[in-house]
Amino acid sequence: MNAEIRNIKTNAELALAEAYSAGKTRLPGGRNVVALREEAAARFDALGLPHRRVEEWKYTDLRALMREARPIAGAPDAAGIARAKDAGKRIGDMDARRIVFVDGTFVAELSDLADLSPGLTIRSMAQALAACDPLVEAHLGKVVPPEREGVVALNTALMRDGAVVHVAKGATVERPIHLVFATTGQTPASVFTRSLVVIEAGARVMLVESHDASAGHQVNTALELVVGDKAHVDHIKITGGPSDLVHVSSLMASVGAHARFNDFAFNIGGGVVRNQTFVRFDGEGTLAGLRGASLLNGKQHVDSTLVVDHQAPGCQSREVFATVLDGESRGVFQGKIVVRPHAQQTDARMMTRALLLSDEAEADSKPELEIFADDVQCGHGATSGALDEDLKFYLMARGIPETDAEALLVQAFVGEAIEGIEHAGLRDALMEQVVAWLWARGG
């Protein structure tokens, strides 16, 4: 007898499998890509949508949270494109090169591909797949592929478009690249975007992803990121959207030796949001910061899940996550640090903090350390609590009204995580988002 129990497929799973079989001939890609999709579709067929009995998803039962699957979005019409004109505004007035995707499709007329600095190449994933781009052939589906991961498999099967960015060895890209993903469709749809970013040795780039959506959408987005030796990469992902948005995002990153990698995830919207990050250190002496801040209200469910795999010695990783929860929201943090036997002198620290502004909000933290080397420094901490009443009283005793006092304390709480972003202009823009969120809360 086979011990594995096959679940009866849900409507959503059946619809997604059907969408693949019906639409696969129209999806971009040559023979290798077709094989990749087929293999991924078979994996999704076996795994289905992740559910609470899958340990990595126990707090985010996607199968239960996503009973129906939306039809796959088509290419946007002129009105849809027009609606996306202002997408990605959360970065404030930071100067960046905008590359815009609407309903999962690259839109050249909203994107800025002029005067690319030397060593920088940007193209759309759909074009790259169709043209059997060698960079895509070399890396797609191969950067830290997570095992038994239904949503990544689903993304691979159904990926339509996204960005393919390459920065050549030693090149410095001064102007940040801003990948803007917007859905503007007026009927709820599902969108599958896949990007590949390869930063060669010694190169320097800052990459910002902005995600926003219209009502009822289901977004499954994935990014494979290769950070070369001695490269310096900042990656900031900003996620917003309506309260009925399902947004599942997977970042898979391999980082070379003596590199610097700063990742930041800012969540300020959506109904069900899962940001999963898989980072592997392949070379020694690398510094990495994986940070995030989330602001939740209503019935929002935001899950930040990290797997940090130290395969090389002498790397330092820092994880700092701050979550502010109001209403009946639920915040999940899962952080796993793996230190392989030969990854000596690893220095890994993880801290997650939750600030509960309401009695009905819930924060779950699950830090895990798996250490197989004997000369390492690893630590983790998790706190959750309400606003400090004594601090609030101190502020009020100086004449600051209660709501302003609370807002100051929340800003201070989130600010500590946001400090991890190197770009001052973006830090300020995100703090403005925090202030706006606090105002909307009933400042």
Next chain:
Amino acid sequence: MLEVKNLHATVDGKQILNGLDLVVDKGEVHAIMGPNGSGKSTLAYVMAGKPGYEVTQGQILLDGEDILAMHSDERAAKGLFLAFQYPLEIPGVATMTFLRTALNAQRKKRGEAELSTPEFLKLVRDAAGKLEIDMEMLRRGVNVGFSGGEKKRNEILQMALLQPRLCVLDETDSGLDIDALKIVSDGVNRLRSPDRSMLVITHYQRLLDHIVPDVVHVLSAGRIVKTGGKELALELEASGYAQFQGEAAHAS
């Protein structure tokens, strides 16, 4: 200026203040002395409106207006200032932001215009200079990494900027060495004015060598048991509080 009438207060259900009466006129400095547990800090917190400090009877009038129904921030805007015995650390809120937010919130509540950045900076620079506070410190989180003396100086800086009409100083001398005590006392003395009253709460007489009070009260078991001139403080220094603890026991 300040009238406290028959004040009774409890903390965690425990009766601390038992019918306290006190009148401080405009421009006067009154000291409140008393043994540990007599209710000195409770009086300070009740005046500022700290949650958990419940008034069960009595009134606190500031210029004839009962402040007990007001929130802490409203009391501050009315001109009440409490210098904390243990100033709190607020990581992530720069002292400058804190000072400016407080000052402008009070001005706004009083219907006054907010200060411009140059006006504000000039005020802070002048006040900080007198208290020997480095401007660099004010860019850090409120009281974060400050020594005990620096925290107390920061309290007096806030007082100088906010220009309250009634200052309550809760054990401002605790944790200060002689030099810091002098800087803090000088700062307080500079703020003495015919329009401003002060209530100086202290366990020890030494602060009153520097901030010389007009009136000294002895607090014991939650009520004022003796009132006199500044010489009363010296008397207490010599004889201790034991006699009053007996007196209060009889009185209550």
